[in-house]
Amino acid sequence: MYKKYGNKFYCFSPPVMLLTFVLELGLAFYVVWRYKMNTTSRLVFAFLVSLGIFQLSEYMICGGLGLSHTEWVQLGYVAITLLPALGIHLVATLAKKSAKPLVYLAYGTALAYALYFITFGSQVIASQCTPNYAIFDLSGNGYLFYGTYYYGWLLLASWLALRWAKEQPKGARALHWMVAGYAAFIVPTTIANLIDPATIRAIPSIMCGFAVLFAIILVWRVLPLAKAPTKKR
Numbered sequence: 001m002y003k004k005y006g007n008k009f010y011c012f013s014p015p016v017m018l019l020t021f022v023l024e025l026g027l028a029f030y031v032v033w034r035y036k037m038n039t040t041s042r043l044v045f046a047f048l049v050s051l052g053i054f055q056l057s058e059y060m061i062c063g064g065l066g067l068s069h070t071e072w073v074q075l076g077y078v079a080i081t082l083l084p085a086l087g088i089h090l091v092a093t094l095a096k097k098s099a100k101p102l103v104y105l106a107y108g109t110a111l112a113y114a115l116y117f118i119t120f121g122s123q124v125i126a127s128q129c130t131p132n133y134a135i136f137d138l139s140g141n142g143y144l145f146y147g148t149y150y151y152g153w154l155l156l157a158s159w160l161a162l163r164w165a166k167e168q169p170k171g172a173r174a175l176h177w178m179v180a181g182y183a184a185f186i187v188p189t190t191i192a193n194l195i196d197p198a199t200i201r202a203i204p205s206i207m208c209g210f211a212v213l214f215a216i217i218l219v220w221r222v223l224p225l226a227k228a229p230t231k232k233r
Contacts, residue, residue, distance in 0.1 A: 017055050017056075017058045017059040018055075018059050020052075020055045020212050021052050021055035021056045021059060023212060023215070024048050024049075024051045024052035024055060024212065024215050025048070025049070025052045027048050027215055027216070027218075027219050028045050028048035028049050028052065030219065031044055031045045031048065031219060031223070032045060033231070034230055034231060035223060035228045035229065035230055035231065036228075036229040036230065036231055038228065038229060039093050040090065040093055040094065040223065040226050040228050041223065041228050041229075043086055043089055043090040043093065044090070044218045044219065044222065044223055044228075046082070046086055047083065047086045047087070047090070047215070047218060048215055048218070048219075050079045050080065050082050050083055050086065051079075051080075051083070051211055051212070051215055053075065053076070053079035054076045054079045054080045057072045057073065057075050057076030057079065058076060060072040061073055061076075074117050074118060077113075077114075077117040078114045078117055078118060081110050081113045081114050081117065082110050082114065083211075084106060084110065084149070084150060084153030084154055084157070085103075085106035085107045085109070085110040085153070087153070087154065087157045087178075087182070088102060088103055088106040088153060088156070088157050088160075089103050089106065089107075090178070090222075091157050091160055091161045091164070091175065091178055092160075094161075094164075094168075094171055094174050094175050094178065094222070094226055095160070095161070095164035095165070095167070095168050095171060095175060096168060096171065097164060106153060109149060109153075113146070113149065151186075154182055154186060155186075157178070157182065158178075158179050158182045158183070161175040161176070161178045161179045161182075162175070162176075162179055171225075171226065173225045174221075174222050174225035174226040177217055177221040177222050177225060178222060180217060180221075181213070181214035181217040181218060181221075181222070182214065184210060184211075184213035184214050184217065185210035185211040185213060185214055188210045189210055
């Protein structure tokens with residue numbers, strides 16, 4: 001597989017996808033090992049596993065183990081579709097807000113898209129592996145609607161985190177780090193798209209590549225600042 005990419009270590013090439021998957025999965029197991037399972041730690045764990053699944057899916061469709069199946073593309077989309085809802089839920093939990101209608105709406109829209117990709121993914125998603133990233137195309141206006149869904153929830157979560165941080169002085173630092181985590185992958189992806197509009201077709205790949213920074217922030221900053229209960233060793 002490395003020969004396919006000229007033995008070069010591109011930013012989002014399959015070797016990097018695999019390393020990112022291992023890192024995110026390792027962080028997920030660290031959370032289970034280090035922290036007692038409450039709502040906060042469970043959400044962080046689910047977030048890390050979802051990111052890892054997408055990276056594994058990318059690796060597989062780009063030729064990992066000689067496999068290239070539509071099912072991996074569908075699985076990858078389902079995994080990242082859950083992330084905005086998990087983020088909204090985590091922000092509400094850190095802020096000690098019930099916000100049940102909002103959380104239910106976030107999960108409801110995520111579930112609707114997940115079912116859509118499971119049912120029609122083979123018809124609406126086309127994938128292409130390039131040396132620097134994987135391209136995922138949604139047919140018709142699918143990308144516009146999905147992009148609105150995705151960026152809408154991410155930006156709303158960031159805004160709510162900043163707003164609720166003012167109401168929760170003790171939990172403000174964890175919420176501020178959530179905003180920093182979102183910015184860590186939204187801003188670089190946006191800059192990449194502005195510099196080279198062609199990368200818009202690869203937003204899932206590029207965004208989740210940068211999201212490894214968010215994963216690190218969740219484990220090393222958000223969980224400790226949220227005072228998630230740790231296990232005695």
